[in-house]
Amino acid sequence: MRWNETEYAGWGRVQTAHGEIARPERVSSLEAILSEGSVPAMGKRRSYNDACLNSGGRAIDMTRLDRIISFDADKGVLEAEAGITIGSLARIFAPLGWLPKIMPGTGFATLGGAIAQDVHGKNHQVSGSFGQHVLSVTLLTSGKRVIATPSRNKALFKATMGGVGQTGVILSAKIQMKPCPGEMVMVTERRAEGWDEFLSMLDTSTATYSVGWIDTTARGDALGRGTLEEGELAAGNVLKHKGTLSVPINAPGFALSAPVVRAFNSAYYHKVPVKGRTSVKPLDEFFFPLDKIRNWNRLYGKRGFYQFQTVVPTAQAPALREMLKQIAGSSLFSPLAVLKRMGPGRAGHLSFPMEGYSLAVDIPNRRGAQALVSELERATVAAGGRIYLAKDALASGDAVKAMYPEQGEWAEIVNKADPEHALETDMTRRLNLRSTT
């Protein structure tokens, strides 16, 4: 297998790595590589940070191992190689009446990446996290094939869900899908004029899928205004999938400067009429709205951006409001900001979700960005909340350990599976995530 020596980055492009990457196209090539020693795997590198980077070392790009291994059309049980993307699963199976139960906001996440970050979707409050619907995983760990399920190799299974690749290379996984009536979603959009109204709309929503877009530029009485999108799966077929646009080059700095974002957000907010509106959209437009523009991360210019995602317990909503205020006052805002209600569902020791509210914002890498993120992280710890390991680029190990009380237990299982620490990544080293003390 040839190794490609290259520079690569996470989705936020602030963190980069230089190293060798192999991209096996068949299982036997992957096994041949791993017989010489463990190497961390990566998917489509849709994690914003250094979770999928291994500076100075080697990594395996799993995206060409993307085949369906079996499908039970009566039960909706699917087994596939880990490099297949969630978006292609939706495209292949929706016409057959099935959909992955949990889909993150990008269809480009791979099955392996969705497991390794135990991702959540717009239905988290109803259906929990991705790992809760995984029936089994086949791992290549220390040169051996190991199958783990919720009842067999239980500890290893749990440590793999949200385990950021540290238990071994996920070769394939079996998941339970959910029935779906077609390729469409019935979407209702409503305005929330301010923070309190937004929270009560989220609390009272009975929709299967719900997600809030929040205007981070709004201040004063309008603080926390935004729009709530609610969706239900619907019948109907997409005749022709729309093409994608692409951002071919890095955008100049002013493209997402504060005045531009302010103007854009206001227009975006007012697009939803006061009375709300309902429409029927193809699945991918509702679930993966940003995927329509390939390489949209280049809009932030060559310095890249951070994404900050936090979740705080329900009772700590006021703390989240303070965080929002801080962002609105900083001029480091961007159009992309998401407010979600989360349920308690989580599958692993390091899974992000907890019952409460989650806020995710992009923060352009300009002066003051790091200080702002650190502030927000401190506020998260104080509120008893958590930041997301698929997004965070700046936290310290101590803060993360405080947010993830099961980290020590996880590290013990993982260190047994990978005693040589060959699977460590830039993130696990930065956070000293594998230490048991």
Added chain:
Amino acid sequence: MSETWIILGATSSMARAFSRQVAGEGARVLLAGRDIDDLKRAATDLSVRGAKSAEAVAFDARNPESFGAVISLAEKGEGMINAAVFVGSMPPQEDIDADPSLIDGTVIDSFTGPARFLQALAPIMEARGGGTVVGIASVAGDRGRIGNYVYGAAKAGFATYLSGLRNRLTSAGGHVVTVKPGFVDTAMTWGLPGMFLVASPDAVAASIMKAMKKQKNVIYTPFFWRYIMLIIRHIPEFIFKKMSI
């Protein structure tokens, strides 16, 4: 009535992308190649993606005795028989310089093996009144360059063969598409220096599908390679021979 597609060199990621396209249209797909374990995995994948049926079958371009079984399996299907050839090998030119006997294998894999197979298949296609052959040649066949002229020569031979086969099959209602890819992001080019404007296997597969529908004869993919090669072919030999591109 469903068609049969024979895919030669079906382990290639370009072939995988193409097979998924024809599977999506409900074809019966025969995945022919050397790595049967991998082809079986691919066959299951294609069945779920809409193929009428998909099977793995042993095929080695260097062993003509393996050809008959592939052809008789194809004949079991009713409708038209089509074939797409993705077989090819490109050893580094310096390996060939060190061991000229590598030329034989390169030429068999990229030219004479597939040609012999197609030659045996052609009468059956004619008898059934047509069908389509897709042959992957290469821009490397348009002009011999210091970096890979043995592989280039084999591909040039294959392209010429395809042109003749087109001539033959047209009168029987068949069609031949010659595909000349530039750089494609596959196992063959992964990690090689000097790659630029690299196309994805999916993009190549989509352009082949389009070319078949429009009954194109020779396509470059991505399309701009037509112009790049137009320029390269027109550089006078007395200049070209001193260049290193």
